[in-house]
Amino acid sequence: MSKNKKLLLIDGNSVSFRAFFAMHNVLEKFVNGEGIHTNALYAFNNMLELILKDEKPTHALVAFDAGKTTFRTKMFDEYKGTRAKTPQELMEQLPLIQEMLNYRGIKTYELPDYEADDIIGTMSHKAELDGMDVTIITGDRDLTQLATDKVTVKVNVKGVTETESYTPEHVQEKLGITPKQIIDMKGLMGDNSDHYPGVEKVGEKTAIKLLNQYGSVEGIYEHVDEMKKSKLKEHLINDKDKAFLSKKLATIDLDAPVELRLADLEYRGDNQEQLMQFYQKMNFKTFLSRMDIPQEDTAEKLADIKVLELNDAAVEKIANSDKIHTLIVEGFGENYHTSPIIGLLISDDKNYYGTTDFSILENPLLKDWLADGSKEKYLFDNKATIAQLTRYGCKLSGVTFDMLLVAYLLDTNDNKQDIGLVAKNYDINLPTEEEFYGKGVKKAVPEDDKVLLNFLAQKAQVINSLKDKMMSELKENDQDSLYDEIELPLSIVLAEMEIKGITVEVSKLKEMENTFATRLAKIEQEIYQEAGKKFNINSPKQLGVVLFEDLKLPVIKKTKTGYSTSVDVLEKLKDKSPVVQKVLDYRQISKIQSTYVVGLQKFVQPDNKIHTIYLQTLTQTGRLSSIEPNLQNIPIRIDEGKQIRKAFVPQHEDWEIFSADYSQVELRVLAHISGDEHMQEAFNEDYDIHAHTAMRIFGLDSTDEVTPNMRRQAKATNFGIVYGISDYGLSQNIGISRKKAAEFIASYFEQYPGVKKYMDDIVRYARENGYVETIMHRRRYLPDIHSRNFNIRNFAQRTAMNTPIQGSAADIIKVAMINMQKMLEKEKLQANLLLQVHDEMIFEAPKAEIETLEKLVPSVMDSAVKLDVPLKVETAHGKTWYEAK
DNA sequence: CAAAATTGT
DNA sequence: AGACAACAATTTTGT
Numbered sequence: 001m002s003k004n005k006k007l008l009l010i011d012g013n014s015v016s017f018r019a020f021f022a023m024h025n026v027l028e029k030f031v032n033g034e035g036i037h038t039n040a041l042y043a044f045n046n047m048l049e050l051i052l053k054d055e056k057p058t059h060a061l062v063a064f065d066a067g068k069t070t071f072r073t074k075m076f077d078e079y080k081g082t083r084a085k086t087p088q089e090l091m092e093q094l095p096l097i098q099e100m101l102n103y104r105g106i107k108t109y110e111l112p113d114y115e116a117d118d119i120i121g122t123m124s125h126k127a128e129l130d131g132m133d134v135t136i137i138t139g140d141r142d143l144t145q146l147a148t149d150k151v152t153v154k155v156n157v158k159g160v161t162e163t164e165s166y167t168p169e170h171v172q173e174k175l176g177i178t179p180k181q182i183i184d185m186k187g188l189m190g191d192n193s194d195h196y197p198g199v200e201k202v203g204e205k206t207a208i209k210l211l212n213q214y215g216s217v218e219g220i221y222e223h224v225d226e227m228k229k230s231k232l233k234e235h236l237i238n239d240k241d242k243a244f245l246s247k248k249l250a251t252i253d254l255d256a257p258v259e260l261r262l263a264d265l266e267y268r269g270d271n272q273e274q275l276m277q278f279y280q281k282m283n284f285k286t287f288l289s290r291m292d293i294p295q296e297d298t299a300e301k302l303a304d305i306k307v308l309e310l311n312d313a314a315v316e317k318i319a320n321s322d323k324i325h326t327l328i329v330e331g332f333g334e335n336y337h338t339s340p341i342i343g344l345l346i347s348d349d350k351n352y353y354g355t356t357d358f359s360i361l362e363n364p365l366l367k368d369w370l371a372d373g374s375k376e377k378y379l380f381d382n383k384a385t386i387a388q389l390t391r392y393g394c395k396l397s398g399v400t401f402d403m404l405l406v407a408y409l410l411d412t413n414d415n416k417q418d419i420g421l422v423a424k425n426y427d428i429n430l431p432t433e434e435e436f437y438g439k440g441v442k443k444a445v446p447e448d449d450k451v452l453l454n455f456l457a458q459k460a461q462v463i464n465s466l467k468d469k470m471m472s473e474l475k476e477n478d479q480d481s482l483y484d485e486i487e488l489p490l491s492i493v494l495a496e497m498e499i500k501g502i503t504v505e506v507s508k509l510k511e512m513e514n515t516f517a518t519r520l521a522k523i524e525q526e527i528y529q530e531a532g533k534k535f536n537i538n539s540p541k542q543l544g545v546v547l548f549e550d551l552k553l554p555v556i557k558k559t560k561t562g563y564s565t566s567v568d569v570l571e572k573l574k575d576k577s578p579v580v581q582k583v584l585d586y587r588q589i590s591k592i593q594s595t596y597v598v599g600l601q602k603f604v605q606p607d608n609k610i611h612t613i614y615l616q617t618l619t620q621t622g623r624l625s626s627i628e629p630n631l632q633n634i635p636i637r638i639d640e641g642k643q644i645r646k647a648f649v650p651q652h653e654d655w656e657i658f659s660a661d662y663s664q665v666e667l668r669v670l671a672h673i674s675g676d677e678h679m680q681e682a683f684n685e686d687y688d689i690h691a692h693t694a695m696r697i698f699g700l701d702s703t704d705e706v707t708p709n710m711r712r713q714a715k716a717t718n719f720g721i722v723y724g725i726s727d728y729g730l731s732q733n734i735g736i737s738r739k740k741a742a743e744f745i746a747s748y749f750e751q752y753p754g755v756k757k758y759m760d761d762i763v764r765y766a767r768e769n770g771y772v773e774t775i776m777h778r779r780r781y782l783p784d785i786h787s788r789n790f791n792i793r794n795f796a797q798r799t800a801m802n803t804p805i806q807g808s809a810a811d812i813i814k815v816a817m818i819n820m821q822k823m824l825e826k827e828k829l830q831a832n833l834l835l836q837v838h839d840e841m842i843f844e845a846p847k848a849e850i851e852t853l854e855k856l857v858p859s860v861m862d863s864a865v866k867l868d869v870p871l872k873v874e875t876a877h878g879k880t881w882y883e884a885k
Numbered sequence: 886c887a888a889a890a891t892t893g894t
Numbered sequence: 895a896g897a898c899a900a901c902a903a904t905t906t907t908g909t
Contacts, residue, residue, distance in 0.1 A: 536906095536907080538890090538905090538906055538907070539906080539907055539908080540888090540889055540890070540906095540907080541889095541907075541908075542907090559888080559889070560888080561888070561889085561908095564889085565889085565890085566889075566890065566891090567890085567891080587890075587891075588891080590891095590905095590906095591890080591891050591892070591904095591905080592891095592892090594904085594905055594906080595891080595892070595903090595904055595905060596892085599904075599905080615902095618902085619901060619902065620901075621900080621901060621902095623894085623901060623902075624902095625901085625902050625903075626902085626903080627903065627904090628903095629903085629904080630892085630893085630902080630903040630904065632892095632893060632894075632902075632903080633891090633892045633893035633894085633902075633903065633904085634892080634893075635891095635892060635893080636892095636893075637892085637893085641892080661894095666894090666900095719899085719900090720899060722899095722900070723899045723900040723901095724899070724900070725899075726897095726898060726899055728897065728898060728899075729898060729899030730899070732898090732899075733899070789896090790895085790896050790897090790898095791896065791897070791898065794896095794897095794898065795898075798898085798899070798900075799900080801900090802899090802900045802901085803900085803901095805900090806894095806900065806901065809894095810901095837893075837894065838893085838894045838901085838902090839894065840894085
């Protein structure tokens, strides 16, 4: 049997409207070359692709409203009377949407005097009689009256990519009436947005109740006399005419004079050629890349670049040239500290020399050229390139353009870590790593070296062609010194730290593994005892059943999928059952065991060291992050976890671990950029900042009156301020009422008016400029600051407050790291900078150097930048990381 | 592959 | 009305 035919009907106007507002916050980002907005077009097409994929229709139609006047306005001239005018920015897109649908092989239609609804109703009715399945897409709930066994109405919810499906069953479930009765319901309650009246004081609930009793508007009025005396009865009688009129207005015409046959709606698929041209005109890169463009194009381009052999002769030419060269050292695999190089390419923008034979790296001329700082080089990802080359015995110097770093500084939001993605942002078509190598099981290096080297040549070409443009953008943003003096030098420092690595005593971890295993087994048994059964404690789902169903503990919080079993919930249940504390203990230890004790061992290399990778271009604030493994979240708060730090040791006997951290950098940064006098005074006088805050917000005369609890609350408030305060968040954090938290904040702002002013100013700045900046001009764009969605907008506002603080602190420590590395070299110290943990630097050093470091490191760190308040540095040292704190 | 949980600053 | 503290990485479940 052939598959059933399926008709897709789209309410063009209402979906366009939804699409427009779904992407309203990026309105000004979606403008094509001719200055026409394209956001609704984009969102519409996005939705369309999803729907086509899901529904696989054989027939399709998009219906539009023909004009302002319809048979309904003739019946009731205020129909849709108060509806706001369609925004100009959307109006200009409607013809484009129709044009695009045409290229996508989908019929569009409008009919004078009728609304899109009526066209859809009529065609859906026809199709159903013909035995077809029908799916209707709309942003308007009114159309749910059309749902039948054969017709599903999908209504867009939040944006356009998600829909809610209305079948007769779903309508029944949701409203308790049939789809047909929706018309009666609308008749009774009227419609605000279409601006027609119903019966006074009758809303959805009353309407449904009446319909359940009497079936329809007609039914109600047949029996209205029998109803007992009530206000409702009076209203019904008074507004009888309105009810019948509104019912008529609400009724979608199933027999409009639509001159279309079902055969006319056959869906034929895209007209590739025209659609491609259209996408190009609209600047739709993502859609273009999604098209199955015949492969010849790219293949031809690949062949365009002639790659010469990178041999001794080529090296000689390169080494003797004064030209700038682009360098591609291609690694393959996850981790560049361990995975091999698979290709090497050097280009002067005219000639491309490439090879897969790495014996060339033994060529002394090439070695010298790579290490020669006066030979200028461009590349993508300096840090990774240095790390790779180091393993092949080469030094690298003279890099002036790192496309990865520049792309990150220009916009932290999009497309880092992959040169293909950066290129696409600039309208250049270069395969991403995934597109070139494939993904999952298919990921592989091409058999043919030529193919690989051509890819590398393309990369080199892209780097070269974008260098000027990107560097001038950097200058326009006033970010050139952030790049020249911070990020680029830092990439070298980080490379050195990663390569050096930190020594780990595996035997220590092994020892801990055993003790924790026994402890875990014991707690596990105890929990089973209490619970009366065996289950997986690691599964929040199973644990939820045990706690809240078997043991009947009160449910404090729920997640999307079930009961929440997070710490804050468990903390509240601690005294209700002894099992809760045991679960908390189990969780803690099991985390330590799996992530750290066992997890870390996997990363220890044959040199007994762990070489993490710092991601320099990931975070939105400018902080670093650390992966494989993350060495920025090694436990410290609870002692069991802190033990892990005993396994981190210096690489030599008679050396120590030395750590130095900034004390309250973020608050100091806030004191600086807000210019708040009271906060600055507190730091200038070196008061205990949290006690000082407590004194001020609790209205005390001296810090002597501050109780530990007051200090704790003040500390939390300080944190809250840094994070972009909200009363709810603060109340959750210190367990006070929301009202009390709001009072704290009000009092805080009263005491620190400069801080209040900063918060207001920075949010306004973000609204006006679309971004915020750190002290070193690191930028973060905040398109959501204009969002209509309360939560999204609030989040953007908090981000606006937090990013300059967190980001400036990140700037400061980055400068300190660079200066520190220079200083160690200058002073000819053996000490090595090994780790950075946001406000802390960790070194290993001979015992003999510790005394020097105790003076030197703080002096370098607190002079990294000049603020209006002093920076404070604290140091510690010991035989292991555990002792150095 | 997403969600929940836990770790850090 | 909304239901929210900032920035990260990793492990484990369960679909």
